[in-house]
Amino acid sequence: MMNRWMSVVRQSPNGVDAWRAARLSRLKARRKLWLEVHGWLGLILGFCLAIFGITGSVLVFYEETDDWLNPGVIALANLVEGQEHFRPVDDIVEAARSVMPDRAQIGSIIYPRHDRRAYQFFYRVVTDNESTPELRHVFVNPYTAEVTGTRAVIERGRWLPDGFVPFMFQLHFALLAGNTGAVVVGIMGVISIISVLTGLIVWWPLTGKWRRALTIKRAASPERLNHDVHQTFGFYTALIMLAVLLSGVYMNLPDHFKVPVKLLSPNSRSFTDNPQSSPAAGRSPIGLDRALASVRRSYPEGRVNWLRLPEGETGVYTISIRDVPGLSRFWSERRLTVDQYSGAILTVHDPDTRTAAGDTFLDWMWPLHSGKVFGWPGRILIFVTGLACPVLYVTGVVRWLQKRRAKRSKKPPRPAGWGEARNRITGRSN
Template sequence: MSSEIDFTENSATKRRERRRSFRQLWFDIHFYLGLWIGAFLVILGLTGSILVFFIEIDEWLNPELLTVSVPKYTVEAGEPVVYQMDKIIHAAEKVSAQNSTITTLYGPRNNEGVFAIYADQESGDWQRIFVDPYRATVTGVRSYGENEWIPDYLIDFIFQLHFSLLLGTNGITLVAIFAILLMISLITGLILWWPKAGQWRKALTIKRNAGAIRLNFDLHKTFSFYFCVILGAMLLSGVYMNLNEPFVWVTQQFSPATRGSQHQLVSTPSEEMVPIRIEHAWAIAVAHFPDGELKSITAPDSDTGVYVVTQRNIPGLSAFWSERYIAIDQYSGGILDVRAPDARRSAGETFLDWQWPLHSGNAFGWLGRILVFLCGLACPIIYFTGVIRWIQKRRIQKTKGDKAQPGSLLNEQIRRVQ
């Protein structure tokens, strides 16, 4: 009988030791990743909050460049504007640098917005040319150098800092790696946070009239928990954008029917056909799908590349993300592929299509954008409360090293919030 009791006690002791061992492992992973990689979370979070409203901010800072007055006849008619695309492109071509090629065109975001047309040069330098949609006149030009890591314009600077840390191509990969490590830190933090039975209220709230140590701990755990889903989605979608091809490949392993990028499609060259122009690609898209507004047109990047026309605000398509992507052969003008919520072929495509809308918050309108904005602001709180927690633990270790009383006030306070 005594041996059975001893065996039971030994088994229970071993289980407790294993749990403590695993908990220490999760803590070490969470602690060191958060301490050394978390600083980048502050940068990514704050810049991400700004970029949620980057268009509005840029327009506010540069109204003469990015906004135009709506002609009176357009207001009185109350009908959708029909852009003279050929004149708009011709206006951009006239001011572009010599031997430039138009690569991308973005339509106005509202009635007061402008076209943004990207023109690449043989040297690798490029320009963004802004055109009044009603008058087909250029409102201004922004120029960029091929090796320009720090742009001259505020919003462009914030973009570069957000997705590459101003480190160019290597920075894009580095940010994706940091995002993966931060997701691991987030998951291990959730494991450590998970409360025991009957302690959910304590885990989900901030204690009233708490001391400095307890308040810091509560701020760290509550902000991390309440924003963990949004923050996890932001980090995952960041990996999707910075490491797109590997991300899509992994998705295809779980969902084989998932199609790759439309830019991988091929146009069929023909000696009898001259490549169509951007305005023709838009006309073809409208002829087949007349119910969408122009968002963007991406031109072929080679002799076998394709046009990709993007439409937005398509009536009745989706309540969350109403866009359509149309791939067009640059020679025949034939439609090669269509991507839209009603044309998805697999769960993987649905998963991929949601990455950018979630990252930007646009999938849920203003509510989604505000949540993403607040999540970015929460990142510094999560990080700095974690750093303070580390400092507190260093102090207690120093106290132990100095052979202080184990029941010291600081030791007791930290022990209570473990």
Template sequence: MSSETGATGAFRDQRGRSWRQLWLDIHLYLGLFAGALLVIFGITGSILVFWQELDEWFNPALLTVTVPKLAEGTDSEVVYQSLHKIIHAAEQAAQGSKITALYGPRNSAGVFAIYANRESGDWQRIFVDPYQAKVTGVRNYGANEWIPDYLMDFIFQLHFSLLLGANGTVAVALVALLLIISLITGLIIWWPVNGHWRKALTIKRNAGMVRFNFDLHKTFSFYFFPALGAVLLSGVYMNLNEPFVWITQQFSPSTREYPHKFLSNPVNGMQSMGVEHAWNIAMEHFPGGKLNAIYPPDSDTGVFTVVQREAPQLSAYWPERQIAIDQYSGEILDVRAPDTRRSAGETFLDWQWPLHSGKAFGWVGRILIFLCGLACPVIYITGVIRWLQKRQVRQTKIRRMS
């Protein structure tokens, strides 16, 4: 080998080490500081995977009802009261507040959850027994309330805003972006350029504490990388929705706006239809789905947005349909569902929430996201221990040289 070839090889090795050190430094400092928040996101996220079940368990009188029994020999099913009666009961409890959303029961023993806003900005969640159209209870929230009085709401606020209000929502999205960069740089550092894949993908048996901690960090990070990356990206989507959608539309121009962006055409002398009428129109055109949510118009030109869940003949992974309906004519203005997507961008956006919550894959998906959240403190703690170990080694070398 000539001296010139050797010099070239040495230069390449030096350049490779320089790049690796750069990725290592980025990974280290992002991990140390943003990683601490990853622990909060992970633990609260794991809890929120089962937030409805937990909330019902803590508050059974508020959020669950007894399903009426039919007379013996009766073949018909127990049915809910009309949506008109459900809304009427909620309006009486709201005392002048404006109904902004209605969510259907999660199961046969669940309640309707109706959201209502006051002019002051205060708002309520009103829970109604679907079989008797009676209010089971009300939760009240202040306009400037950063720390809710209710456990699950507190965990939600901590998870997506760190209890810092609107500024916290933006901050969480930015931290999520930094954590995605940390994950990518970690993957670059981990990549076994020498081809020792088995060593890179496993935990060494009977290893000492230093090696065991390192193996634990890299294997947890690698195996949870896809799920954790998807959860972080979808978190950015939810906290910075409009910029996220805009960027997606730049890559996929045919991506539509969401149903609530459509407008109704006001007609002189014609009043807005009711929630029940909007639901009946949706069911007439798309029978079989269950009521997930209805969002009434927020203005004279707003639309009803009806959301069906468990809609038949749709994707088994996310059988949901969103329908925008003109509040005067009843015309269906737009339909968003797995079978009506017009672009890759729409598919990409529609998958964000199902992936974040794990609901896209049923119980398997929810358990995966639950474990992903629990992996976050493991990844962070082992990373900090790894940094302390290397720091101690460096300090020992410096003392020996001095």
């Protein structure tokens, strides 16, 4: 094929122009195919992507929103003196357990991120139908160890969760459809990544008119304005959109997502570490307070972020510490596991102890998705990108309708005598 075109170039004084014109024609034909793919993917998934974008923008500030909407339950209004006056964590755990049924299991505990916030417990309540357990939140005052409130996130017989923030999370994560919805949303995320990539292919200026591809024309016609808005919003948010979609797929389909990561980075500690406690006769669990004290003796810097209790006899305490000075300028988290009987620190997972690229890749998924990896600028970028999703959907639909009307207006004229033939067939008179 290349030899044939080079022959044309040699034989014709305008061979170079002819070759460029032919190449451009091929690229435009290929671009038209990708435009069709991009258009149909947008029409099929665009509405759901708009929902994910809006809810994601809201959830960028979910902690602040939850505090604001739940005074006295999550945000404490009474005068406080600091975390040194917190009740023992074991007392806090016992208070939360006192309002939960016997079959309830603690998933994780969110430590107060400031002096005026309650502990937040995530409980999994096993029901008769074990495939769909109930999920509930319990809030406990850190100074008095009193339960300030509870709410149902997933409960049998109820379609909507309690509270605005849980509603946003369930809509964003699973379209309010439970585990099945989470899988569907994950698959939508994969297809949406393809949609963004095809959009970049369609956006690429084949004629080199980069300014037109990167800006919105002033005083443009409505059709051109709609096209430019769709194009520029899509381009300037594409990189962040891809990161958010990829991390979202990981959170919805973690087992499937980890398969290629494990193939590419089999030595990652995420796949090789399996810390376990060592039970022995006569020893009983030390309790969360002593486990936390053991960690803080070795790692006093930073703030406690979340805690997780052991599951079973060989389970371990897991403690996350955030904002560790000098650890990382982007996402400074250190996760430690502690033997539930001896208090010995079994593993330390932080940016300094990562052994493979797979660890770094997986550790960045949640910080990228939430925008917290870059602090407030990152959260604002995620917020803006989420709001771009409904803009892209609306302008995409408008663009599709414009093209549809244009095609209809370009229908060939009816042949002479068509009306007379129609009247004879239908029995109509002029």
